Amino acid sequence: MRRRGPGAEHGRVTETIAWLSLSPPEVLVVLGAVALLVARRLPPAARRPGTVAAGAVLVPSAVVLGLVGIRWQMLPVLAGAAAASASALPSLLRRRAGRPARRARRWLALPGSLACAGLVATGPVAAWAFPVPVFPEPTGDFAVGTRVVQWTDPLRPETFTADPDDRRTVVVQLWYPARKSPAGVPGAPYLGRTRDEARTVSKALADGVGLPGFLVDGVPRARSRAVLGAPPAGGGDRFPVVLFSPGSAGVRSQNTAWAEELASHGYLVAALDHPYDSAVVVLADGRTIRGTTASSGDRDRDAEQAVGWTAVRAADLGFVLTRLERLDRGEPADPLAGRLDTGRAAVTGHSLGGAAALQAARRDRRFDAVVDLDGYPHGPTAPALRQPALALTQEVTAGTDPRYLPRLAEALGRTTARSYRLAVPGAGHLTFTDGPLYLPPVPSIVGTLGRTESPRVVAAATLAFLDATLRGRPGDPADTLRAYGTVSTSGPGGAPVPPP
Template identity: 55%
Template sequence: MSIGELVVVLGSVALVVSRWLPSAARRPTAVAAVVVVLAGVAVGLPEIRWPVMLVLAADLLAAAVWLLRRRRWPAVSASVACLALIAAGGGAAWALPVPEFPEPSGPAAVGTSVMQWADPARDQRPVVVQLWYPAQAVSPGAPRAQYLGRTRREAKTVAAAEAAYLGAPAFVLDGPTRAHSHAVVDATPAAGRFPVVLFSPGLGGVRTQNTAWAEDLASRGYLVAGVDHPYDSAAVILADGRTLRTRVTADGDRAAWVAARAADLRFVLTRLGGVGPADTTRAAATGHSIGGAAAMRAAEQDPRFTAVVNLDGGPDPDQGPLRQPVLALTHELKDRADTDYVALLSKILGGGSATSYRLTVPGSAHLTFTDAPLFLPPVPSLAGSLGRTASVRMTVETTAAFLDTTLRGSTADLPAALSRHGELHTMPAG
């Protein structure tokens, strides 16, 4: 909840209560409350979020209560209704905030660019990629990147598509469309070449779903490439303005989607070979949920990938052993399905030819490893119980430690760094 929204809520409560104060204090309190509400609205301009509209509706009803001077019980009922509206609006503003992205922890500024490539081997399949990379120093006042899209309009389209895919009304994701991250669009890259981290989002997910994680890695010296998978991501908006809607369903051909995503990752890695700051000789395939499965499949098929990070993704049953080291983060295990998924994952990792790691994070849920805790209600079954920014920090610290070891040759104690965040299982090379 923003400061302006909090001011509106508090002023509105005071306005409702003023009707029931002693006569000498009633009118001055009401006038002061109205001034406070108007000040809060002014802070929130030029746009007012829908939860605040509920609170302002309560204010209009509170004004009507003043007309019920001698009709006590109707006034009591109206006042209770006002307080209920204020509670609903204030609660929604708190539970569904405009996300505030954590400040990246690395020494470098962060730039971001969006690219679009067509794969000639697959009927010119269009793949939209967003890069986050270390940048030269930027002005503190430089405009920051819009979240979820190149523009606010694009962000609204993507958010509405994501909400529809999840079966939720579009207003639930209104907050993220108003957010800006820390990256500066098309900032000049810092000198040097940087290890590459390719990222595949969850089922129906979009390239920006792990922006906080991507920006932090970029500030530490990595080039992160988030991939929109056409006809899989909820909405992929092309450079010419066309929108490619998702065709995936939860009970569809999962193996085909994993294969298509893996091919996208291999194609993007090839194209990044022509991007100046990208050092594709040090590249990790990463992903969340089904994107984690796609990362493992891409690494199985392509030896150019040096390492793999799987963020709570169940692999395909026919996934083969990998030659690359793997870090698999999993949510807290609660039922038989979780146990079966982890057993398959452990079997695959144990059969690999490099040492891999499986880390089960207490208090985590499936969406803990994304940006979702920053803007969804803090419900443990939905976003985990680690907290809004602590979830991002955990994902960054574990994956950065692993990538520093596998892509940069760090000699730090990786098992110790990982085990601080959960139950660690090391899979020795088979």
């Protein structure tokens, strides 16, 4: 039996605080506010020391929050504590001066106490609904490093601008197997290379779904499990390559938990920002490019536009694979040179990015496998796919677009390889992203799998497929995929494959 070290208890406390979605100073503020409310109901002899003790916890903790930045979720807690203090302190001061304390009438004191308690309770509930995301610890054998690169295609004009000299530029985030960093090295910032970039991206994502930006102000504070700029893992292992395209108005980091899990199992993941299509892209020179693609409200017009956007994304994916080939050859010199197995490459994406992945695979035979995370297959279904494909989807309900499954069946059916569709019970569209880690647990938005299970299921299913198709692991991946939902398998030409 493994013996628990001295840090085990600390680990349990840290996990509890993470589950509460509160930082240690925030926990102390809430406890101080609760203690202040309780002190008001204590017997007269204990009321004053109880109030002083509560203030000794509350005030320093609030000062610390003021220095590091107060989240909006703590404002009602502080308001409730301030209201309770305003009614308690005058009585305490009168008693200290030797004058009889005056208490509010019961009919007024009780509603006031309940209002203060409601304000204090609102803080933890709001923090739980809109938390600072806590990323799961990757389960693979490797530590994970990450870095961001920017590449310009000199042969391809930028079609979203009128400047004839403008060339297509993409920003790419790499996650890769890395050497283990010393204890205490912080994880990479989430959503951006800097806190300012993370705030810009967070606000753009909130605007894209119609949320006030302050609701997700905890997201730019998050740090992932990967270490920025960590050296690649030692040894001579070469890493299969997985390219990723985000959803419409998504961003390259929207699937960080998924990417880190794959990298910990020995893959290099390259996720793209598509300028003018992603919610916002911050270039290396500081320029900010905001998304210009948007729904017109007309279904046919939107479908036509989506075909064009998908084609641009597919070309981006092919270009990035070319740049990764050059990087592996040391053009220019790079720590990852000689470590990338671009001869074993998969193309993946979420939503519109899934459609782009399917199109990239049709156009570029260098890709050996394709994964579509709940994406409607826009664009042509010819020529036939030559690569094995996996589509992860929600379960079909009355609200599912009736065109979706027939279109997906057509896209996967036109293949000369085997394809799989995994319908994940309890999944929502954003289950296939980091969304469950920081959005309210509303089933119609993030599904019902929960903050822990959502990233685990999506990454595990993807790994089962990639290990079989890129690494040649023996056995049918459908056998593993069935642990996560209902699997439909098609052979060449779309012929159904019966389960064993």
